[in-house]
Amino acid sequence: MTEPARIRSGYVAIAGSANSGKSALINALSCRNITPSYNYKGTTRVPISCIYSTESDQVCFIDTPPLNYYEDEQLFSSVDIICLTLNSTGLSTELESPLLRSFISRNREHPIIFVPTFIDYFPAELHGAFTNQISMSVNYQEIVPVCAPCGQGITRLREVILKYLPERGKLFPDACTSLHSERFLVSEQIRISLFRVLPSEIAAATAVQIEEFSIRDEKRYVRANLHVARHSNKGVVIGRRGAMLQNIADIASKGASRLIERPLYLDLWVKVRESWPENHDDLIEFGYVF
Numbered sequence: 526m527t528e529p530a531r532i533r534s535g536y537v538a539i540a541g542s543a544n545s546g547k548s549a550l551i552n553a554l555s556c557r558n559i560t561p562s563y564n565y566k567g568t569t570r571v572p573i574s575c576i577y578s579t580e581s582d583q584v585c586f587i588d589t590p591p592l593n594y595y596e597d598e599q600l601f602s603s604v605d606i607i608c609l610t611l612n613s614t615g616l617s618t619e620l621e622s623p624l625l626r627s628f629i630s631r632n633r634e635h636p637i638i639f640v641p642t643f644i645d646y647f648p649a650e651l652h653g654a655f656t657n658q659i660s661m662s663v664n665y666q667e668i669v670p671v672c673a674p675c676g677q678g679i680t681r682l683r684e685v686i687l688k689y690l691p692e693r694g695k696l697f698p699d700a701c702t703s704l705h706s707e708r709f710l711v712s713e714q715i716r717i718s719l720f721r722v723l724p725s726e727i728a729a730a731t732a733v734q735i736e737e738f739s740i741r742d743e744k745r746y747v748r749a750n751l752h753v754a755r756h757s758n759k760g761v762v763i764g765r766r767g768a769m770l771q772n773i774a775d776i777a778s779k780g781a782s783r784l785i786e787r788p789l790y791l792d793l794w795v796k797v798r799e800s801w802p803e804n805h806d807d808l809i810e811f812g813y814v815f
C-alpha cells in the first residue's frame with residue numbers, strides 16, 4: 526500500500542481589532558468571497574472557516590470577530606499559526622493597545638505572523654518603516670505587509686504561512702470549501718449581499734435566519750427570514766415593488782452558487798423584530814451570542 530502524499534497543511538487563525546482587515550484578508554488568501562468584509566464594526570459575528578487547497582498544500586483559514594468583541598482562547602490555542610492584522614494607518618495605537626499586547630503574550634507559544642494592513646495608504650518606500658516599528662515593539666516570527674483588496678503582499682503571505690505549517694498530509698477532501706455547513710455558508714452570503722446593497726447600519730441590524738433548507742426539484746430551496754430591528758427599515762429592505770429584496774436574493778444566490786453543490790432558489794421574507802440587537806434572547810436566537 527502506498528503512503529498518502531505528505532503536503533503542508535494546517536489551521537491558520539486571523540485575529541485583530543475591528544476593521545483591521547481580517548475578513549478582507551481571509552477572502553484574499555483563500556480566493557473566495559466567504560465572509561462579509563465591510564467598513565462597519567461587527568460584520569463578522571462568529572469564527573468562519575475557509576479551506577484553500579492546491580496540489581501541494583491545504584490551509585484552513587479561520588476568520589474571527591474583533592478581539593475586543595469575542596475571544597475564543599481554545600480556538601487560538603488549537604491552530605498552527607496566528608496571523609495578526611494591524612491597521613498600519615494607526616500602527617502605534619494598535620501596538621500600544623493592552624488588548625493586543627495581552628493577546629500576544631497569551632499566545633506566545635504560537636508562531637504569530639504580523640500583518641500590517643492598509644499599506645496602500647502609503648508609498649512603497651515607507652513599508653519598511655512598519656516592519657521596523659513592529660520589530661522594535663514585539664517578539665515576532667514574520668512581518669508581511671499587505672493590502673488585501675488590491676492583492677498586494679498576498680502571495681508572499683501565503684508562502685510565509687506555508688513555511689510554518691507542518692508536513693502532515695491532507696486534512697480535508699479536495700471538494701471541501703469550509704468546515705461550516707452549507708446552511709451557514711448560504712446565510713453568510715445573504716449577509717454579504719445585505720451589506721452590499723443596504724446602508725451599513727441597516728445591514729448590520731438585519732439578522733438572517735434560515736427557516737427551511739431543503740431540496741425541491743433538484744434545487745437547493747432556502748427560505749430565510751430577514752429580521753429588521755425597526756419597522757421603518759422594512760420598506761427599505763423590500764424596496765420599490767420588491768426590487769431591493771430581489772437584488773439581495775440575486776447577489777446572495779450568485780455568491781452561494783460558488784460554494785454549494787446545487788443550483789439555489791432563495792425565498793426571502795422580511796420580518797420586524799423590534800430592537801432585536803438590544804435583546805439578549807434575540808441575540809442568542811440569531812446566533813450572535815452563545
Ligand SMILES: Nc1nc2c(ncn2[C@@H]2O[C@H](COP(=O)(O)OP(=O)(O)O)[C@@H](O)[C@H]2O)c(=O)[nH]1
Nearest residue numbers: 543544545546547548549562563564643672673
Ligand atoms: N484600502 C484598503 N482597504 C482595506 C484593506 N483591508 C481591508 N480594507 C477595507 O476595510 C474595511 C474593513 O475590512 P474588514 O476586512 O471587514 O475588517 P475586519 O473587521 O477586520 O474583518 C472593508 O471595507 C475592507 O474592504 C487594505 O489593506 N486597504
Ligand SMILES: [Mg+2]
Nearest residue numbers: 547548568569
Ligand atoms: Mg470581519
